[in-house]
Structure formats: structure tokens, C-alpha cells
Amino acid sequence: MPQYLAEVTDGKFIIKGDEARHLSGVMRAKNGDGIKIFDGVKKYSAVIESAGKTLVQGRVTAEIPLRLPPRNLTLCFAPVGRTETEEILDKGTQLGVYAFLPVITERTEQDILKKWDTKNDRWQAVVLAAVKQCETSLIPQILPPAKFENAIADGDIIAYEKEENTPLPKIISGKKNLRIFTGPVGGFTEQEIELALGRGAKTATLGVNIMRAETAALAAAAIALSL
Numbered sequence: 001m002p003q004y005l006a007e008v009t010d011g012k013f014i015i016k017g018d019e020a021r022h023l024s025g026v027m028r029a030k031n032g033d034g035i036k037i038f039d040g041v042k043k044y045s046a047v048i049e050s051a052g053k054t055l056v057q058g059r060v061t062a063e064i065p066l067r068l069p070p071r072n073l074t075l076c077f078a079p080v081g082r083t084e085t086e087e088i089l090d091k092g093t094q095l096g097v098y099a100f101l102p103v104i105t106e107r108t109e110q111d112i113l114k115k116w117d118t119k120n121d122r123w124q125a126v127v128l129a130a131v132k133q134c135e136t137s138l139i140p141q142i143l144p145p146a147k148f149e150n151a152i153a154d155g156d157i158i159a160y161e162k163e164e165n166t167p168l169p170k171i172i173s174g175k176k177n178l179r180i181f182t183g184p185v186g187g188f189t190e191q192e193i194e195l196a197l198g199r200g201a202k203t204a205t206l207g208v209n210i211m212r213a214e215t216a217a218l219a220a221a222a223i224a225l226s227l
Helices: 017-026 082-095 116-134 168-172 190-198 213-224
Strands: 003-005 007-009 012-016 034-038 043-051 055-063 072-077 099-104 157-159 177-182 202-204
Touching: 003 017, 003 116, 012 017, 017 055, 034 055, 072 082, 072 213, 082 099, 082 116, 082 213, 157 168, 157 213, 168 202, 168 213, 177 213, 190 202
Parallel strands: 003 034, 072 099, 072 177, 157 177, 157 202
Antiparallel strands: 007 012, 012 055, 034 043, 043 055
16 A cells, blocks of 8 residues: 655644645545555554545554664765666665765766755655655655765764775674765775774775675665664
8 A cells, every 4th residue: 555745743644735636636535545644754544534636634543663774874975877866865765774965075976066956856756755665654864965075074984995804784783873975986085085084984895896886875775774
């Protein structure tokens, strides 16, 4: 059963806009129908009491328990092409990423700050669609873009292709909140790694092979959220 984004207050829900149009128009919802809803934090079963073209209302019948990821992961990734970046957002959301931070590195090819508002709207739509697909209720944050030198801090982890001795599972053991940085096409520069290490960040390996930028981002998320 599909789930729909709703505003939930005191046991009642409201669904507006495109969500309501899809529910009442495409799905032909009617009074008395049972649906699943989520509010960005929790998920519920509910019953429709009024189904209009742009407004659907009803009552919550029960909260649906969620299986939460083992940790809160902020995935700090260097954006690549549009398709690849949206794949990171889509698949990362399905994996359970808590927040996405687009990072501008020395080798980042995409001008992420150009028309940021438009990009952000599109990215939010991609993330929301992924939340519906995987039937969670947690909508990841998309944080404003930041330059690498302004973003990297003590305790952060960098997935680095030249690191050979420290696997990611070892370095994240026991951590509830973490930030993992993955690089652009061509990887991080040596100067960026030196800067990061000087601030207390650590490097980790994702495996024996060199990965595409989008693959590395999703591999880091999968490893971090499966342990």
C-alpha cells in the first residue's frame, strides 16, 4: 500500500496539494478508505473521512513501528553529474541516510551553487519519492552546500582511495552519529587530506578497488548503516 505525506495533529491528519490530488484523483480514494501516512518522523495507519481534490482529511488509527538505522549518518558527498547525484540521494535515502551535505572540493566539477534553489527543490522531490518507495517515515535533511575546507572537522571520516590499513567498519564501531566524506571524480587532493588530518579527521578504506564517485558514496552509506 502506498504511503502519503501528511500533517498529523491530535489524532487527525491533513493531506494537501499534489499528494491529495494523487490520492483522490489517481487512486480514487473515498471516505472510509484505509491508508498509510507519514509526517517526516513517524508513520501511521489512518482512515479517510473527507476526500477532496486538493485536501484529504481523516483520523489516525495507529502508529506503525519503524525499524530505525543503527546510526545517524550525514553523507558529505561531492556532487557529480545530475543523474549520478540523484542516484546518491535516492539510494542513500533508501539505505537510511539521516542527512546529505553537498561538498565543494578542489576537483568538484559541478557548480552546485548555480541555481541552488531549483536544484534543492528537485533534490527534495527525489528524496521524498525514495522515502515513499522504501516505506520509512524519516525524510533526510538536505543541508546547504559547503566548501570542503569549511565543512571538515574533528571526528569526521574521509573515504580515501589511498588508505590501505583502516577499513570503514573498524573506524565507525560504537559511533551513533557520524559524518562520512566521499570525493569527486579524481578524488580528494593531497592538500585536502592534509588539511582534514590536521583538524582531527580520519581516513578509511571502502575496499580494494577504486570506485566511481557515486559508487563510493553509496558504498560508504551501505557499510555505515548495515552494522
